[in-house]
Amino acid sequence: MILKIRQTGDLVLRRPARSLTPAEILSAPVANLIAVMRDTMRDAPGVGLAAPQVGLGVQLAVIEDTAEYISRLPPGQAAERRREPVPFHVIVNPVLTVEDADELHFFEGCLSVAGFTAVVPRALAVRVDCLNERAEPVTIRAQGWYARILQHEIDHLHARLYIDRMDPRSFMTLDAFNRHWKDLSTADFLRVLDAPPENAEPAHE
Numbered sequence: 579m580i581l582k583i584r585q586t587g588d589l590v591l592r593r594p595a596r597s598l599t600p601a602e603i604l605s606a607p608v609a610n611l612i613a614v615m616r617d618t619m620r621d622a623p624g625v626g627l628a629a630p631q632v633g634l635g636v637q638l639a640v641i642e643d644t645a646e647y648i649s650r651l652p653p654g655q656a657a658e659r660r661r662e663p664v665p666f667h668v669i670v671n672p673v674l675t676v677e678d679a680d681e682l683h684f685f686e687g688c689l690s691v692a693g694f695t696a697v698v699p700r701a702l703a704v705r706v707d708c709l710n711e712r713a714e715p716v717t718i719r720a721q722g723w724y725a726r727i728l729q730h731e732i733d734h735l736h737a738r739l740y741i742d743r744m745d746p747r748s749f750m751t752l753d754a755f756n757r758h759w760k761d762l763s764t765a766d767f768l769r770v771l772d773a774p775p776e777n778a779e780p781a782h783e
């Protein structure tokens with residue numbers, strides 16, 4: 579079963595999610611929720627999906643990044659983004675701690691802001707203390723793109739969207755992104771954005 583993904587403007591995305599008890603995590607409805615969220619994320623496709631995005635205000639998210647998705651990036655961008663495959667897993671009641679506050683700036687999207695993308699600063703490295711789908715405590719240490727995914731998904735559980743954190747000047751349709759900026763590094767895009775107009779465009783004599 580594939581669930582409908584709620585879009586920005588839906589209040590469920592702007593309400594903090596509640597934590598789940600161990601008994602709830604081990605219950606059949608939550609096991610079923612995890613299975614349909616996994617299928618919905620893969621169908622989209624996306625690398626993460628938080629329960630509020632399918633209309634449920636509980637602190638649960640699924641995450642998966644694959645070698646296949648990464649292989650579709652333009653040359654050099656996987657390394658620039660420090661993006662590596664992450665096996666499917668579930669985070670419940672996560673607590674995020676920034677371990678390296680250096681910010682990386684990259685284009686990011688969200689299945690709940692469909693059709694758009696923007697540059698979002700994210701901390702380089704984080705630790706996440708959470709429960710897994712068996713209600714066991716887990717500590718995750720992540721950096722690079724995986725750290726970005728965790729920050730994005732955990733933001734959803736606290737009613738935040740990337741548009742709250744983005745550089746608003748970089749907000750654009752995916753169509754415009756694919757047309758103009760897809761093959762450029764984000765650093766080069768930001769240099770163009772920040773350049774004085776006479777340097778940003780060809781001279782007209």
Ligand code: ZN
Pocket residue numbers: 687688689690730734
């Ligand atoms: Zn999202």
